[in-house]
Amino acid sequence: MTTNDVQTMGLQVPEFTDITYERKATTAVITMNRPHRYNAFTAHTVDELITAFRAAGSDRGVQSIILTGAGDKAFCTGGDVKQRAETGDYGPSETGMLEIGQLHKLIRDTPKPVIAAVNGAAIGGGHVLHVLCDMTIAADTARFGQSGPKVGSFDAGFGSAYLARVVGEKRAREIWFLNHIYDAETAERWGLVNKVVPLNELMDAALEWAAEIGEKSPTAIRFLKQSFNADTDHQAGLSAMAMSALDLYATTPEGKEGAAAFAEKRTPDFASKML
Ligand SMILES: CC(C)(COP(=O)(O)OP(=O)(O)OC[C@H]1O[C@@H](n2cnc3c(N)ncnc32)[C@H](O)[C@@H]1OP(=O)(O)O)[C@@H](O)C(=O)NCCC(=O)NCCSC(=O)CCC(=O)c1ccccc1C(=O)O
Numbered sequence: 001m002t003t004n005d006v007q008t009m010g011l012q013v014p015e016f017t018d019i020t021y022e023r024k025a026t027t028a029v030i031t032m033n034r035p036h037r038y039n040a041f042t043a044h045t046v047d048e049l050i051t052a053f054r055a056a057g058s059d060r061g062v063q064s065i066i067l068t069g070a071g072d073k074a075f076c077t078g079g080d081v082k083q084r085a086e087t088g089d090y091g092p093s094e095t096g097m098l099e100i101g102q103l104h105k106l107i108r109d110t111p112k113p114v115i116a117a118v119n120g121a122a123i124g125g126g127h128v129l130h131v132l133c134d135m136t137i138a139a140d141t142a143r144f145g146q147s148g149p150k151v152g153s154f155d156a157g158f159g160s161a162y163l164a165r166v167v168g169e170k171r172a173r174e175i176w177f178l179n180h181i182y183d184a185e186t187a188e189r190w191g192l193v194n195k196v197v198p199l200n201e202l203m204d205a206a207l208e209w210a211a212e213i214g215e216k217s218p219t220a221i222r223f224l225k226q227s228f229n230a231d232t233d234h235q236a237g238l239s240a241m242a243m244s245a246l247d248l249y250a251t252t253p254e255g256k257e258g259a260a261a262f263a264e265k266r267t268p269d270f271a272s273k274m275l
Contacts, residue, residue: 026214043093078124085263152258157239
């Protein structure tokens with residue numbers, strides 16, 4: 001983060017490198033902005049997302065948040081696998097860790113509805129991000145799926161448990177065990193997304209819903225979000241343990257093989273490296 005802050009309707013928001021933050025009336029629009037890596041996140045990207053969500057959460061003028069990706073190819077494709085293949089981690093961050101579990105909690109805990117505007121591929125950790133948003137609007141060109149077991153990663157916290165609440169156990173297990181990629185029409189049929197619109201109408205559709213929320217009582221919306229969350233809040237403990245497990249797994253030969261194979265564009269050989 002630089003010291004060169006930008007002023008957003010009275011609130012100081014740091015100048016970001018990996019995301020953008022804009023205020024549009026009562027909506028904060030947070031855009032993951034690494035299109036050369038299909039908006040995959042590094043540990044620094046996650047730090048910036050945390051800062052942006054905190055800013056939007058504490059800004060009394062903001063009543064809803066839109067999360068989207070730059071360009072028309074990807075919403076977010078999860079962790080930057082090339083970075084992991086190069087350095088064995090997701091790069092430097094404020095705590096030295098990938099604080100993705102904190103980001104997940106923040107998306108849930110921020111007392112304002114978060115709308116995912118999925119403009120392309122939502123894969124791996126990027127898929128988990130949209131699943132955790134309160135509502136999802138997808139472009140008709142969007143693609144969805146989990147890829148962790150193919151690339152030496154997993155989310156055994158909200159990424160599996162909350163997904164099962166959204167689409168049901170059978171479909172959640174299919175998504176994680178087969179790692180298929182699903183189109184927007186299938187995602188809508190499965191209840192993974194609220195609605196599908198043409199790509200060029202995506203942001204207007206998301207802003208329209210955000211404006212409707214802006215007309216409602218913020219306190220009523222806040223209590224409702226907290227009530228919806230209460231039933232699955234215990235999954236936060238599971239998520240903390242899952243992220244610790246993922247940190248350990250990433251250091252193993254089996255975990256490293258997935259990232260190396262992705263970067264080298266070859267099929268991984270997990271069997272010979274199994275724990
Ligand atoms: C997204 C794809 C299916 C798109 O396929 P396609 O349209 O054919 O485009 P490509 O040519 O493959 O990609 C274009 C270009 O972008 C680069 N790229 C794409 N994704 C990534 C990425 N995640 N990291 C780095 N770079 C990426 C790609 O290499 C190409 O570059 P070139 O220079 O042109 O070669 C397909 O790209 C795909 O499957 N991508 C990988 C998706 C993936 O495996 N993501 C990581 C999952 S693991 C993860 O997210 C880590 C974090 C984590 O562990 C986690 C945390 C919390 C919850 C869940 C998880 C989790 O495990 O999922």
